[in-house]
Amino acid sequence: MKTTLKHIADDTGMSISTISRVLRGKGKISPDSQKVILESAQRLNYPFKKSNTPINLRQDIHIALIANVHGGEYYSAFFKGFNEAAIGTNINFSLFSVRDKEDKVFDLILQLRHKRFDGVILFLPNLEFKDYKEIKKFETEDFVILSNAIVQRPLLDSIAFDNYAGGYQVAEHFYERGYRKLGIIKGPNNKSDARFRANGFIDAIEAYDGLELVWHHDGDFMFEAGRSAFDSFKSAKNKPEAIFSSNDVMAFGFISKANRGGVSIPKDVAIVGLDDLPSCELFHPRLSSIHTDYRRLGEVVVHRIQDRLSKKNTINGTLTNLVPVSLVIRDSS
Numbered sequence: 001m002k003t004t005l006k007h008i009a010d011d012t013g014m015s016i017s018t019i020s021r022v023l024r025g026k027g028k029i030s031p032d033s034q035k036v037i038l039e040s041a042q043r044l045n046y047p048f049k050k051s052n053t054p055i056n057l058r059q060d061i062h063i064a065l066i067a068n069v070h071g072g073e074y075y076s077a078f079f080k081g082f083n084e085a086a087i088g089t090n091i092n093f094s095l096f097s098v099r100d101k102e103d104k105v106f107d108l109i110l111q112l113r114h115k116r117f118d119g120v121i122l123f124l125p126n127l128e129f130k131d132y133k134e135i136k137k138f139e140t141e142d143f144v145i146l147s148n149a150i151v152q153r154p155l156l157d158s159i160a161f162d163n164y165a166g167g168y169q170v171a172e173h174f175y176e177r178g179y180r181k182l183g184i185i186k187g188p189n190n191k192s193d194a195r196f197r198a199n200g201f202i203d204a205i206e207a208y209d210g211l212e213l214v215w216h217h218d219g220d221f222m223f224e225a226g227r228s229a230f231d232s233f234k235s236a237k238n239k240p241e242a243i244f245s246s247n248d249v250m251a252f253g254f255i256s257k258a259n260r261g262g263v264s265i266p267k268d269v270a271i272v273g274l275d276d277l278p279s280c281e282l283f284h285p286r287l288s289s290i291h292t293d294y295r296r297l298g299e300v301v302v303h304r305i306q307d308r309l310s311k312k313n314t315i316n317g318t319l320t321n322l323v324p325v326s327l328v329i330r331d332s333s
Contacts, residue, residue, distance in 0.1 A: 003046040011040045061091045063144075063305060064112050066105065067123035069097035073277045074249070078123065081294025085302050098124075105131070109138050109145070118309065119144030121301060122156075125191040129153055144308045146301060149192050154318045157308070159300050162322040163193045163274075166290040167200030167244065169327050170272045173288075174242040175208045177333060179270060183215035183240030185229045185250050194221070197246045197274060215240045219250050226253020233269070234261065241269060242333065248273035248280060248289055255283055255332070270333040274325075285331035297323050 005016045005023075012019070014037060022029050022037045023046075029037075040046075065082060069075045082093050096112075098105055105127075109120055122135070122145065132147070132155040139145045139156075147158045174182055184201055187194025205211040217232045219225035229250065233239060245251035251273035258265055265271055265285055273280065276291035300321055 003044045005046075007044055008037065008040045008046060011044065012036050061089075061118045061305070061309065062116070063091055063093050064117050064120045065093050065095045065123060066098060066108065066120055067095065068099060069095070072249070073279060074247075074275060077275075077277065077294050081296075082121075082298035082301070084295045085298025089302055089306075091302055091305060093121075106134055106138075109135060113138060113140075113143050118142065119146070119305060121146050121148060123148040125149040125193045126188070127151075129155075132156060141311075142309065144305055146304060148297070148301070150196065150320065150322070151192050154320055157304060157319045157321075159297065159304060159319075159321045160193070160323065161292045161297065161325050163196035163325075164200035164203075165322075166274050166292075166325045167197040167202075167246075168204040169200075169290060169325070170244045170274075171201050171204030171208065171211065173272065173327055173329070173333065174244075174270070175204075175211055177242070177270070179242035180210050181212055181214045181238070181241045183217075183233070183243040184213065185217045185219045185226065185243060185245045185254065187246040187250075188220045189218075191221075194246055197244075201244050214238045215243075219246065221247050221249060223249050223253040223256075226250035226255075227257045228253075230254045230257040230261065230263075234263070239269070242266075243269060243271045245271055245273045248275045248277045248287060251287055251289075251332075252279065252283055255285070255287065259284070265332050272327075272333050276328050280328070280330065288330045288333040289328055291326050291328045293323070293325075 005019050008019050009016050018029060019037050022034050023041060067075065079095050086093055096108060098108060112120055129151065135145060136155045145156050147156045148160050150158050150160045182205060184198060186198050189195060202213060205213050215236050217229040219229060245254060251271055254271060255265060263269065272288045274290040276289040280287040280289050300323055
């Protein structure tokens, strides 16, 4: 039997006109009365537009985190931070792992919208501008899409760590420690975060008198890339005094082979990573790293979701928010 406004009126003891105004998002009705009516409508499976419901009165807001999950500490820290940020709110995060475009990200977003999710957060740094143009078509006023990757021409609200500043801070740190001949282990060039990290580091080298980039190695953010970077370092004629590894995992690979190859860190070469994973404290020497606070990132995302769904603080175009990062100095530098 189809649920009608009269069924909700019988269930709540309120007038049909009051119920109609609440479900249409019209008129000034007390929050307590709205809550009673909305809970009744949900319980009785009455169809109504979710965007008409004040965000603070919604029982649950379901947001999908879509990432290319490889396992390990990095994605564990990412998901843990978002879940901690949602504590005390009505937002629930669910993690979906895809292989970027190979797993038909577009189809997944459409399925999530049909399954009554309220939005998605994209953590896919190698999506291209044309991909975002396609994804933008799925956005509606009650289905929010945010990106945790900053691209050169953002089409979606983007909230991410300030990767450029992270690379810049590493070069500044090396300068302050007296290192002048520097090197970098880059991340994959098709990932925007890797490009911003490298750009920040290289720009700082150009900004500080006496700094020189004498060596680089193209990596892919994986452990083995760090090991192969060490082989490249060992064979280099003009060796750097200090190296920026674009993430911690490659730095771990470099250190593991250096420890076996008779190279002392930081005596022979200093190294700094980025992400500040828990394992930074476990390696010998302990790894200096740029700290990325995933709980803080999650909190900024939660606030933006709440603003978008409540129609507050909306702007024409897109919002780009860079979450600050900071250097944690340990034994490796």
